[in-house]
Amino acid sequence: MKKKVLFILISVSFYCGLSQSREVDSLKLSLTNSKIHDTIKIKNCLILAGKYGGFSLDSLKKYTLDAIDLSKKNNDYLLDGGYYFMGVYYSEIGEINKAKESYKKALPLVDSISNKKKFGQILSAYANLLSETNELDEKIAYYTRALKIMESIGDQSKIAFTQYNISNVYRLTGVDTLAIDYLQRALISAEASGQKSLKGHILNNLTIFALKNKDLEKANTYLIESENICKETKLNLLCFHTFLQKGRYLDELKKTLEAENAFLTALKNAKKRGAPQDIMLAYTYLGKHYEEAGHAKKAIQNFEKAQEQDPANAERIMSPFSYMSWSRAERELGNYKKSNEYLLKHVKIMDSLNSEKNKKSLAIAEAKYQTVKKDKEIANQQLELKDKASEIQKKKTQNNYMLGTIVFLTIASILLVFLFKQRQKRKNQELLTLKREFQIKTLESLIEGEEKERFRIAKELHDGVNGDLSAIKYKLSSLLEMNNKVIKEAITMIDDSCKQVRAISHNLVPPSLEKFDLVEAADAYCANLNELNPSIEITFQHLGDVVDMSKKAEVNSFRIIQELVTNSLKHADASNINVQISNRNNLIQMTIEDDGKGFDKTNIESSGIGLSNVQSRIDYLQATVDLISNEAGTSYTIEINKETLNGN
Numbered sequence: 275m276k277k278k279v280l281f282i283l284i285s286v287s288f289y290c291g292l293s294q295s296r297e298v299d300s301l302k303l304s305l306t307n308s309k310i311h312d313t314i315k316i317k318n319c320l321i322l323a324g325k326y327g328g329f330s331l332d333s334l335k336k337y338t339l340d341a342i343d344l345s346k347k348n349n350d351y352l353l354d355g356g357y358y359f360m361g362v363y364y365s366e367i368g369e370i371n372k373a374k375e376s377y378k379k380a381l382p383l384v385d386s387i388s389n390k391k392k393f394g395q396i397l398s399a400y401a402n403l404l405s406e407t408n409e410l411d412e413k414i415a416y417y418t419r420a421l422k423i424m425e426s427i428g429d430q431s432k433i434a435f436t437q438y439n440i441s442n443v444y445r446l447t448g449v450d451t452l453a454i455d456y457l458q459r460a461l462i463s464a465e466a467s468g469q470k471s472l473k474g475h476i477l478n479n480l481t482i483f484a485l486k487n488k489d490l491e492k493a494n495t496y497l498i499e500s501e502n503i504c505k506e507t508k509l510n511l512l513c514f515h516t517f518l519q520k521g522r523y524l525d526e527l528k529k530t531l532e533a534e535n536a537f538l539t540a541l542k543n544a545k546k547r548g549a550p551q552d553i554m555l556a557y558t559y560l561g562k563h564y565e566e567a568g569h570a571k572k573a574i575q576n577f578e579k580a581q582e583q584d585p586a587n588a589e590r591i592m593s594p595f596s597y598m599s600w601s602r603a604e605r606e607l608g609n610y611k612k613s614n615e616y617l618l619k620h621v622k623i624m625d626s627l628n629s630e631k632n633k634k635s636l637a638i639a640e641a642k643y644q645t646v647k648k649d650k651e652i653a654n655q656q657l658e659l660k661d662k663a664s665e666i667q668k669k670k671t672q673n674n675y676m677l678g679t680i681v682f683l684t685i686a687s688i689l690l691v692f693l694f695k696q697r698q699k700r701k702n703q704e705l706l707t708l709k710r711e712f713q714i715k716t717l718e719s720l721i722e723g724e725e726k727e728r729f730r731i732a733k734e735l736h737d738g739v740n741g742d743l744s745a746i747k748y749k750l751s752s753l754l755e756m757n758n759k760v761i762k763e764a765i766t767m768i769d770d771s772c773k774q775v776r777a778i779s780h781n782l783v784p785p786s787l788e789k790f791d792l793v794e795a796a797d798a799y800c801a802n803l804n805e806l807n808p809s810i811e812i813t814f815q816h817l818g819d820v821v822d823m824s825k826k827a828e829v830n831s832f833r834i835i836q837e838l839v840t841n842s843l844k845h846a847d848a849s850n851i852n853v854q855i856s857n858r859n860n861l862i863q864m865t866i867e868d869d870g871k872g873f874d875k876t877n878i879e880s881s882g883i884g885l886s887n888v889q890s891r892i893d894y895l896q897a898t899v900d901l902i903s904n905e906a907g908t909s910y911t912i913e914i915n916k917e918t919l920n921g922n
Contacts, residue, residue: 298325305340316344316352323359329510331548335363354383354392361399366549368587374400391432394423398436413443434463434472441479454483474503474512481519485526493523510547514540518559530567537563551591554583558592562599570606573599589619597623714894792821792828793855796835800853803839810849812839817856827919830891831864831912837888838866838910846870846908860916867909875903895919 301318304310319341326333342356361376377400384392398420417440424432441456457479464473477500484493497520504513517540524533537560544552557580565573577600581588589597597620605613793816800814823831835853842851848870856863892899896918900911 298322312344312348313351316341316348316356319344320352320355320359327359327362327511329547331363331366334359334366338363350383354380354396357383358396358399361396365399366551368551368584368591391424391427391429394420394432394436398439414440417443430463430467431469431472434460434467434469434476437463438472438476438479445479445482450483450486454480457483470503471507471509471512474500474507474509475515477503478512478515478519481523485519485522488526490523490526493519493526497523510543511549511552514543514547514552514556516540517543518556521559521563525563525566530563533563534560534567550583551587554580554588554591556580557583558596561603562596565599565603565606570603573603574607577603589623792823792831795828795832796853796855799832799836800839803843807843810843810851812851813853815852815854817854819857821855821857821862823862823914823916823919827895827914830895831862831914834888834891834912835864835866837885841885842866842868842870842908845873848907862914862916864912864914865909867907869907872903872905872908875901 301322304318305315319337323334323337323341326337338356338359342353342360345351345353345356357376357380361373361380364370364373364376377396380396381393381400384396398417400416417436421433421436421440424436437456437460441453441460444450444453444456457476461473461476461480464476477496481493481496481500484490484496497516500512500516501520504516517536521533521536521540524536537556541553541556541560544556557576561573561576561580563573564570564576577592577596580592580596584591597616601613601616601620604610604616797814797816800812804810804812821828839851839853842848846868848868851868852865854863854865856865889899892912895914897912897914900913902909
């Protein structure tokens, strides 16, 4: 597989000198602000181009073109950066000549003395586009020159990228020893600079060599670390290469289904980013996977999709193995003519590679010699630079002290303002909390007073009036021997009165609520009302888990049910009343509905104190209420969250 070099991962702050922590949304917003100067907008466009490079090529192109357009209107400010990113874009979509043109435009705009980083970066980018055959010497020369520049300024990040690119040259020309050596160097430089995304790509290339050498244990180690970096950075390009190698690794283990999922994940990331060459590679490896798994038809479909992405570069990107695999798949389906056609393509590519082998080996040996020689020169230069840097550092120290003092005072001032605002915010929050607690205590006192008064009246009815009625009944019973019809009717009336007094007493303070829980009290209450009101059917249902609340919460919930059912009996002219209590996942829901005539919700305040009491109890429970009332009836739904419930 031919791996593209990852220049789009180089920080765009290299051109702009701005912090990478700036949010994408704020950068986009700045581009629409007419008060912001064009030079700032150019920088922000380049930052956005860099940020989107690993995710979306369309966005990379858009912001790069915007930067170039603005730059030409402002004395070519940072125009080199615009041409650089256009080179990245063209190389990613396979238009190599246009990419070379863009890099060649960028190079003369950079001062190679004062802007060594820029110059070295563009040199590496240009070198990456040179062919692995007839331009190999020139390619090595550009990379070596770029590496020398990066090492002279001690930039570990750019050193890592250049070492990685040189490794790719050796890998693609078949010199594995030097390729692995430069990959190991690049890994050390990437870790030193904190370049996680580049580290992930280096690990993927090391995985390629581990699979080639059948060292599956080492391949697994590289893949685990690379996949963790993919999850952390969420870069589509990195995730594409990671899952491509994971699919190859799983195919080696004969884990067919897991390998297929890995290749499909790689394809998904390639499509998100929109790079035709990546999509082609993903389809190519899927085709090879299906052919080896015995699914010839699926294999051919994926090879055809791969070729459709970029027909002009298909033979260069798909590589020999894909045509051999395609040939076997066609032969499996009996398509011998096509099978021979793809076999000939495979042979043609292999012959082309073998014919260049000696030339490549000689070029690589020469490049290695030049590299060792220049490494020694660089080591001597670095010693001289350290001495000069020591002198410069002394001068900078004084400036740093002054700058540090200014920064400290600035930070201290900001911190004091922040602390003052935080303190004010806490005070406001405390006032709100105290107000809320006062409201809750007031509601609780009113409700407790009402319950005590109910208990007193119920006791008076039960112990006083009910006792007196019983005594009258006893005295009248002694006169029954007279067979007086009037007396019998009086006794019957007294019995009815006793029942009503007892019912009123129980409604005020239900015994079932004192002895049992809300569900049993509501069930008993509905059953009792059914006996007293035979013309109306009152039903009760309980769904879900056991309702577990404090006794105060149960009393208030029961009073809500009691008041709403009473309203339905008195005012709704209903024939059916349904009461339902459900409990799921700490959410208790009470529903009271009837099929009566409904009422006007906009005039609810005129309905008396009953609904006002209901609302007070709902507020106390910190519950929510949903009311529906029309010609078909009235429905109340009260939801109580046990986690925010007062008293629990």
